[in-house]
Amino acid sequence: MVKEGIKIFCRVRPSSKPENVSQFLIKSPDSPKETHAIAFQIPKNISDGLVNNKKDVYQFKFNQIFNSQSTQDQVFTQVASSVIDNVIEGYNGTIFAYGQTGSGKTYTMTGGTEKYTDRGIIPRTISYLFDYFKKKSGLIFTLHISYMEIYNEHGYDLLSAEHEASRLEDLPRVTLMEDSQGTIHLRNLSQHGANTTEEALNWLFMGDTNRVIAETPMNMASTRSHCIFTLHITSREAGSDVIKRSKLHLVDLAGSERIGKSGIKGSLLTEAKYINLSLHYLEQVIISLSEKKGHIPYRNSLMTSVLRDSLGGNCMTSMVATCSVEMSNIDESISTCRFAQRVALIKNEALVNEELDPRAMIARLKNQVSELKQDLELVTGQERTDELVEEEIESCRSAVDMYLKENDIETQIQVSGDMRKIHYCFRILKEKYLNSQMKTKQETQSPQSKLNELKLTKDEGNLQVHRMGVESDLLTMDVTRLRGLLHQRDEEINVIVKLLKQEKENFAETQRSLFILREKYIEATGQQYDIKIAKKIERPLTEPKIPTNINISTPRGTVSEETITRKRSEFSKARQTAFDTFRRKHPQDSILNQHNVRLNDCYTKARVLGEKVNSSRLQVNKLKTKIQQLRVSNAVDFQADASAIEEENRLRGELEISRIAFKCDCALLKELKTEIEHIQHLMEKIKVLVLKEFDSWWAEQIHTYKNSMLKGENNHDNVNGIPRF
Numbered sequence: 001m002v003k004e005g006i007k008i009f010c011r012v013r014p015s016s017k018p019e020n021v022s023q024f025l026i027k028s029p030d031s032p033k034e035t036h037a038i039a040f041q042i043p044k045n046i047s048d049g050l051v052n053n054k055k056d057v058y059q060f061k062f063n064q065i066f067n068s069q070s071t072q073d074q075v076f077t078q079v080a081s082s083v084i085d086n087v088i089e090g091y092n093g094t095i096f097a098y099g100q101t102g103s104g105k106t107y108t109m110t111g112g113t114e115k116y117t118d119r120g121i122i123p124r125t126i127s128y129l130f131d132y133f134k135k136k137s138g139l140i141f142t143l144h145i146s147y148m149e150i151y152n153e154h155g156y157d158l159l160s161a162e163h164e165a166s167r168l169e170d171l172p173r174v175t176l177m178e179d180s181q182g183t184i185h186l187r188n189l190s191q192h193g194a195n196t197t198e199e200a201l202n203w204l205f206m207g208d209t210n211r212v213i214a215e216t217p218m219n220m221a222s223t224r225s226h227c228i229f230t231l232h233i234t235s236r237e238a239g240s241d242v243i244k245r246s247k248l249h250l251v252d253l254a255g256s257e258r259i260g261k262s263g264i265k266g267s268l269l270t271e272a273k274y275i276n277l278s279l280h281y282l283e284q285v286i287i288s289l290s291e292k293k294g295h296i297p298y299r300n301s302l303m304t305s306v307l308r309d310s311l312g313g314n315c316m317t318s319m320v321a322t323c324s325v326e327m328s329n330i331d332e333s334i335s336t337c338r339f340a341q342r343v344a345l346i347k348n349e350a351l352v353n354e355e356l357d358p359r360a361m362i363a364r365l366k367n368q369v370s371e372l373k374q375d376l377e378l379v380t381g382q383e384r385t386d387e388l389v390e391e392e393i394e395s396c397r398s399a400v401d402m403y404l405k406e407n408d409i410e411t412q413i414q415v416s417g418d419m420r421k422i423h424y425c426f427r428i429l430k431e432k433y434l435n436s437q438m439k440t441k442q443e444t445q446s447p448q449s450k451l452n453e454l455k456l457t458k459d460e461g462n463l464q465v466h467r468m469g470v471e472s473d474l475l476t477m478d479v480t481r482l483r484g485l486l487h488q489r490d491e492e493i494n495v496i497v498k499l500l501k502q503e504k505e506n507f508a509e510t511q512r513s514l515f516i517l518r519e520k521y522i523e524a525t526g527q528q529y530d531i532k533i534a535k536k537i538e539r540p541l542t543e544p545k546i547p548t549n550i551n552i553s554t555p556r557g558t559v560s561e562e563t564i565t566r567k568r569s570e571f572s573k574a575r576q577t578a579f580d581t582f583r584r585k586h587p588q589d590s591i592l593n594q595h596n597v598r599l600n601d602c603y604t605k606a607r608v609l610g611e612k613v614n615s616s617r618l619q620v621n622k623l624k625t626k627i628q629q630l631r632v633s634n635a636v637d638f639q640a641d642a643s644a645i646e647e648e649n650r651l652r653g654e655l656e657i658s659r660i661a662f663k664c665d666c667a668l669l670k671e672l673k674t675e676i677e678h679i680q681h682l683m684e685k686i687k688v689l690v691l692k693e694f695d696s697w698w699a700e701q702i703h704t705y706k707n708s709m710l711k712g713e714n715n716h717d718n719v720n721g722i723p724r725f
């Protein structure tokens, strides 16, 4: 709570005849501060007599005195800015102008109309507030405006929707209501929100045009009423439940005037009476407050009721006393200053108007409850199955967008622990991924295929989605197929590596043969191996029809035909050795061996069977001879007995059995012969195949060897212990 006296300021209106007024600073011995003071000098009237004890100098102290040269800006800075700062902090504030008619109250509060710099306290306050709101980005402010006029003791809403009403009486009447705590409420006084300086100034302009203005002898455009322009401000820190509510009354009181002096009549006289009466009540309140009387007569007038808080209550208040310094207005000015002195004695107790905003608190608690629910679901594993609402979907989308926008890989997606939301975020991400893939594909597609696709998807919204599903399936299938292919290739590589190893062994064997050949060549010729000679020697092996009478020149002489023949036979031996090795390593060799075993078996069987056939044949011939002999002996002896016939029959039986056995063995032998021929045929075929393969392999080896010789490589290096060519 801040206990503070009302600050008083004096403003002297410019005058063509600035008579008898002086402004100065008083230095008090008790205080280091200088006090501003104004003094009015009233000349002693000679007609009052020789002895005249009447006071001729009237001196008044103020917080600040503005002379006729003071600018609107200076007045605003000194009078208003500190009050506004406090209002923003949550204190209530009031600035009111008091003075006689035409002394410059409206000029001070609202301003002049001629120049922009003539703007008064009210428009400058509006600009000041909005500038401040812009600077304080961490706070949330709201501003509402109300504008009330008190005319002939009746309150009117100057910003009513019916402001187009031609007469003041048509405007809604503002009435007072008091609650149980004694707080005054104004019924029918509208409040209008303003978000910009322009909006707020529009409301001010609208209210001003509705004010009752009349021509009085003392002021050509005298405002005939009290006007209270109120700014209602709320401020809250983002995320806080505490809200500060404050209001700033900017009051332009009607001018006090002496009826007799102004010479007004009729309705103007009635107005003046009301004005004077309400100012009188205001004075009574001020006197009571300054004299600290128990009862303060606020209720005597509408104006004092409305300004109850501003005078002696929860408010920081400043008063501007406006003075005219012409001799004719001196009395009024002195009266105004006296009034200000009393006002300065009033002490207000200002409080920051803070309260908990129930709506903000409910919203925060609701959020907290939903977060806790989500946490509980996560902890208990209980999943929500209800559909996401529009707002939740939107929040997921913006969370994903934010997440993707961030380049930092560590960024986390801002989504609560609700599994439905997490699933939905993944769905959005998948959508985006598929779309980008599709886009890339479309960019690389030919224009025709693009056109075809567009045609396809033109009327079928779902087709696209379906196609994406199919594409994903195809992709999976493709991956499986490629994996299979990779496995197959691995197998093939293994087989090739094995074959390569085998080939390497064959090659080593061949090299060994060639090495023997080379040694023999050197031994035979006494020369270094010459590739040209080797070429000549080699040719007859692949081309048997080489002319035999060829003589080959060597660096040391001529190689005879006999030498070449010898070499050829040696070379053939080497080739034979290489072939044997090749054949042994050849995969068909085991088959060949199997056939060989089978063939030998067949030969053994055939030999046994042949012997059997021969013995059967001998047995048949033997039996035939026996039967012949028996017949011959029986023919000689016509009287053949039964035993002879029986003997012949037995022999015939035996003959028949031997014949059958012979025939069977012959058939078996024939079959065996066919099988032998078949095996031989197969073996021949395999041999031809192996030989063919060997020939090409051999030619390759020779070729490689020749090349290495031509390049002059060191052929004595050992590879696996075998000399290399």
Ligand SMILES: Nc1ncnc2c1ncn2[C@@H]1O[C@H](COP(=O)(O)OP(=O)(O)OP(=O)(O)O)[C@@H](O)[C@H]1O
Pocket: 012, 013, 014, 068, 099, 100, 101, 102, 103, 104, 105, 106, 107, 108, 112, 219, 221, 222, 223, 224, 253, 254, 255, 256, 322
């Ligand atoms: N400080 C000033 N500088 C220049 N002109 C001024 C100043 N004060 C007042 N005036 C002029 O004096 C005239 C009367 O002033 P104003 O209307 O403000 O008086 P008022 O006290 O509001 O009178 P009323 O009580 O009758 O409404 C206006 O034309 C105004 O422009």
